[in-house]
């Protein structure tokens with residue numbers, strides 16, 4: 001299992017677990033994390049699964065594909081560590097990955 005920690009804008013933490021190969025978006029949606037709308041279902045076409053990767057983890061993720069980078073232009077309030085959680089595939093090496101949730105995805 002791979003643990004992923006989601007931190008809400010109000011500081012509330014949720015620790016979730018997923019299987020390698022699942023995406024961070026999938027485990028968030030399955031657990032009812034409201035901030036992750038994921039309107040396109042993971043097709044990298046909506047940016048409503050936007051998260052901020054904790055700085056300690058940002059370099060441990062593979063660089064975004066061009067399609068993800070383009071879509072991040074549509075994210076609300078993007079930052080240098082912004083990623084689309086549907087494009088973050090869990091691996092054993094990402095155990096403990098920490099993602100902050102934006103205030104709004106609307």
Ligand code: FES
Pocket residue numbers: 025037038039040041042043044045046047048049071084085086087
């Ligand atoms: S779920 Fe739509 S871009 Fe990630």
